[in-house]
Amino acid sequence: MNEIVINKSDSPADHHAADQATDELMAGHSYDGIQEYDNPLPGWWKWLFGLTVLFCLPYWAWFHLGTGRTIHDEYNNQTARIFNLRFAEIGELKPDQETILKYMKEPDYLKVGMVTYQTNCVSCHGANGEGVVGPNLTDESWKNVRTLEDIAKVIDNGAANGAMPAWGKRFSHPNITVLTAAYIATLRGKNEPGRPPEGNPIPPWPEN
Secondary structure, three states: OOOOOOOHHHOHHHHHHHHHHHHHHEEEEEEOOEEEEOOOOOHHHHHHHHHHHHHHHHHHHHHHOOOOOOHHHHHHHHHHHHHHHHHHHHOOOOOOHHHHHHHOOOHHHHHHHHHHHHHHOHHHHOOOOOOOOOOOOOOOEEOOOOOHHHHHHHHHHOEHHHOEOOHHHOOOOOHHHHHHHHHHHHHOOOOOOOOOOOOEEOOOOOOO
């Protein structure tokens, strides 16, 4: 004869206790007939989240309030150091026709002007000088420029009531203006498709 075993957990008292335990877990919220359990996040997780919120305030101040610790600041500082070492070899350049013509034919130093152009000028004048919101630098008509020296002056002092910034106040060394002027002068005559000619036709650059 088989013995019948009764599971004590099936008793009414146990069912009642289980229902009470379930009610305690309920958050008291019901959405479309779906009950929400009160299942809070672990305490360590909430403490960690609070610490990250507190940490972000000094982190933001350290990296964004002029402390010079961002990767952009490090890049600019390193670039300035490299430029200064190179410029020590050639001394301070004069922004005149003779000097600009000379460095238009110096590939190593012309790269300084190219990098400066790509960093600061592309948004207005285009990657190849074709013009975006600023004039096309590859045709024969120029605004505010008739001579090579004028390119350096516009870079240094700006133009169009500030639409063209005065970059001379921002560069770390005056030679950057001269080498950038030399690079921009080499763009003339490439006639890249972009903005139509603006300003007036100007005489050819002098022969060196």
